[in-house]
Amino acid sequence: EYKLLDDRLDRLFSRAYDDIEKRVSVWKFAFSREPRMAFIHRTRMDITKMSEEVSNITKFVGDWYLARVYLACKNRFHLAQWEASVDQKLQELDRLYTLVQHDTSERRMLILELIVVALFVFEVASAFLWKH
Numbered sequence: 001e002y003k004l005l006d007d008r009l010d011r012l013f014s015r016a017y018d019d020i021e022k023r024v025s026v027w028k029f030a031f032s033r034e035p036r037m038a039f040i041h042r043t044r045m046d047i048t049k050m051s052e053e054v055s056n057i058t059k060f061v062g063d064w065y066l067a068r069v070y071l072a073c074k075n076r077f078h079l080a081q082w083e084a085s086v087d088q089k090l091q092e093l094d095r096l097y098t099l100v101q102h103d104t105s106e107r108r109m110l111i112l113e114l115i116v117v118a119l120f121v122f123e124v125a126s127a128f129l130w131k132h
Contacts, residue, residue, distance in 0.1 A: 001050055002082035005043070009089040012040070016096050040093050047090060051083055 074080070 002079065002086055005047055005050075005086045006082065006089065008043070009086060009093065012043075012093055013089070016093060020096075020100060040090070040097060044090055044094070047086055051087075
């Protein structure tokens with residue numbers, strides 16, 4: 001499971017870099033939505049759930065022998081390293097898309113401020129031009 005999640009996160013990294021490179025147009029960049037953020041949050045929930053199940057499996061196993069076999073397999077297959085790798089990649093993806101999202105919000109605010117200034121200038125100009 002961790003290997004599959006690690007591979008999925010590797011593919012998400014390549015898509016993330018493609019997404020960032022595609023954001024050339026200011027208008028498109030400012031008013032686009034980030035569907036991958038929702039996917040990353042769902043993946044984070046899946047990983048948290050799976051990690052919790054894996055770490056708590058010894059509680060469900062009543063037989064101490066099977067619990068020891070599980071712990072030996074956990075050490076043999078380096079599950080802790082896989083979990084740490086997956087968690088690190090997920091945090092990096094989250095940071096990357098959060099930066100993009102903040103940049104998008106800043107651009108939206110800039111465009112909205114420019115619209116407000118343009119409307120104010122239009123109102124002042126119309127007051128002087130159409131003064132009765």
